[in-house]
Amino acid sequence: MHRPDAVLVRYGEVGVKSSKVRTDMERRLRDNLEAALATRDIDGTVERNWSRLRIDTPDPDAAADAAADTFGVVSASPVVVCEPTREALLSTLRAAAADHPGGSFAVDANRAGPDGAHPFTSRELEAEGGSVVENVTGAPVDLDDPAVTYGVDCREDEAFVFTERRPGPGGLPLGTQEPVVVLLSGGLDSPVAAWELMKRGAPVYPVYVDLGDYGGPDHCARAVEVTERLARFAAGFDTRLRVVDAGALVDDLVASVRDTRMLSLRRAMLRMGEVVARDLGAVAVATGESLGQKSSQTGTNLAVTDAAATLPVYRPLLTRDKSDITEQARRIGTFADSTLPVGCERVAPAHPETGASLATVEAAEPDDLLERAVRLARNPETVDAGADGGRGGDESDR
Numbered sequence: 001m002h003r004p005d006a007v008l009v010r011y012g013e014v015g016v017k018s019s020k021v022r023t024d025m026e027r028r029l030r031d032n033l034e035a036a037l038a039t040r041d042i043d044g045t046v047e048r049n050w051s052r053l054r055i056d057t058p059d060p061d062a063a064a065d066a067a068a069d070t071f072g073v074v075s076a077s078p079v080v081v082c083e084p085t086r087e088a089l090l091s092t093l094r095a096a097a098a099d100h101p102g103g104s105f106a107v108d109a110n111r112a113g114p115d116g117a118h119p120f121t122s123r124e125l126e127a128e129g130g131s132v133v134e135n136v137t138g139a140p141v142d143l144d145d146p147a148v149t150y151g152v153d154c155r156e157d158e159a160f161v162f163t164e165r166r167p168g169p170g171g172l173p174l175g176t177q178e179p180v181v182v183l184l185s186g187g188l189d190s191p192v193a194a195w196e197l198m199k200r201g202a203p204v205y206p207v208y209v210d211l212g213d214y215g216g217p218d219h220c221a222r223a224v225e226v227t228e229r230l231a232r233f234a235a236g237f238d239t240r241l242r243v244v245d246a247g248a249l250v251d252d253l254v255a256s257v258r259d260t261r262m263l264s265l266r267r268a269m270l271r272m273g274e275v276v277a278r279d280l281g282a283v284a285v286a287t288g289e290s291l292g293q294k295s296s297q298t299g300t301n302l303a304v305t306d307a308a309a310t311l312p313v314y315r316p317l318l319t320r321d322k323s324d325i326t327e328q329a330r331r332i333g334t335f336a337d338s339t340l341p342v343g344c345e346r347v348a349p350a351h352p353e354t355g356a357s358l359a360t361v362e363a364a365e366p367d368d369l370l371e372r373a374v375r376l377a378r379n380p381e382t383v384d385a386g387a388d389g390g391r392g393g394d395e396s397d398r
C-alpha cells in the first residue's frame with residue numbers, strides 16, 4: 001500500500017444526538033483531537049467531514065494512535081486517499097494488497113453520495129476489489145472472519161482505502177459534560193473511576209489526600225504518576241493533581257477513633273473534595289469505591305459517608321468486580337505498583353465497622369472533623385503532572 005496520507009476518525013454516540021448538540025460535540029471532538037496532536041508534537045489538521053473526522057498529517061500512524069486515545073472516538077484508520085473512480089480504487093487496492101501480511105481477507109466497501117454519483121454499487125466494488133486482492137495475494141476470501149479487511153469508503157469527491165481500524169475508547173468528547181473532582185488515591189480503583197468519568201465527557205480534577213506518615217512520599221508519587229497517565233487522555237485540559245495535607249488530621253483520627261475510623265476519614269475526604277470542587281466549578285465528587293470491596297463500602301457505610309457530602313457523590317465503579325477493574329487499569333496504563341503497603345490500609349483499624357449508624361460514627365469522631373477538613377482543603381498544593389491546563393471548567397461547550 002502507498003503510505004497512508006490521512007486518518008479517518010469515527011465516532012459513535014455523538015452521531016445519534018440532535019443536530020445542534022451533534023455539531024457542538026463534533027467541534028469539541030475536533031478541538032480535542034487537535035490538542036492531542038499538539039501535545040504529541042504531531043503535525044496535522046483536523047476537519048469535520050460528513051459523519052467522520054479526517055486528520056491530514058505527514059504521520060498518520062502516530063496521529064491514529066493519538067485519535068485512539070481520544071474520548072468520543074470509536075475507531076481510527078490510517079487511510080490512502082484516492083479519486084472516487086473504479087480505476088483509482090482498484091489500483092489503490094492492488095497497491096495495498098502488495099503488503100498483504102498473510103491469511104484470509106475480505107473487502108468491505110461503503111459508498112455514499114447522491115444517486116448516480118458513482119457508476120458502481122458497493123457490492124460491485126467489493127466483488128471487483130476482491131478479485132484484485134485475490135490476484136495479487138493468492139489469499140483465500142473469508143467474509144465471516146477475515147484476517148485482513150480491506151476497507152473502502154467511497155464518497156462523492158474522494159475515496160479512502162484502509163486495512164486497519166484502531167479501536168478508540170468511545171464515549172463522549174471530553175468537555176461536553178461538567179467537570180468532576182475525583183478523590184484519587186493512586187491505588188488501582190480511583191484512576192479507573194476517573195477514566196470512566198472522562199469517557200462520559202466530564203473533565204476531572206484529581207485530588208489526593210496526603211495521609212502524612214500513613215501515606216508517605218511513595219504513595220503520593222504514585223498518585224502523581226497515575227495523574228500523568230490520565231493526562232494522556234486529556235490533552236488541553238487541567239488535570240493537575242491537587243494535594244491536601246491531612247497528616248495531622250489522620251494522626252488525630254487514629255489516636256481518637258477506633259472501629260469507625262475509616263468512615264470518618266472518608267467523610268473528611270469527601271468534604272475536602274467538595275471544597276476543591278466548589279472552587280473549580282466542579283459539580284460532584286467521585287471515588288473509586290465499589291460495593292462490598294472493603295468494609296467501608298457496604299451499603300450502610302456508604303450512606304454514612306455520603307451524609308457528610310453536600311454535593312452529589314459519583315461512584316462509577318460501584319458494581320464492578322476487582323478483576324475487571326484491574327484488567328482495565330492495565331489496558332489504560334494506570335496500573336502502577338499497587339502493592340505498596342501504605343495508604344488507607346495502614347489507617348484501618350483491626351476490626352472495622354461494616355454496618356455503622358450515622359449517630360455512632362458522628363459520636364465517635366471529633367466534633368470539628370468536617371470543619372477541619374474544609375479548612376485544610378482551602379489551599380491545596382497543585383502538582384503539575386504533565387497536562388497543559390486551562391479548559392477543565394469551560395462553561396461554553398457542554
Ligand SMILES: Nc1ncnc2c1ncn2[C@@H]1O[C@H](COP(=O)(O)OP(=O)(O)OP(=O)(O)O)[C@@H](O)[C@H]1O
Pocket residue numbers: 182183184185186187188189190191207208209210211215269286287288289294343344345
Ligand atoms: N489518599 C487518598 N487521597 C484521595 N482519595 C483517596 C485516598 N485514599 C482513598 N481515597 C478515595 O477513597 C476511595 C476508597 O478508598 P480505598 O481505601 O479503597 O482506596 P485505595 O485502595 O487506597 O485506592 P483505590 O480505591 O483508588 O484503589 C478511593 O477509591 C479513593 O476515591
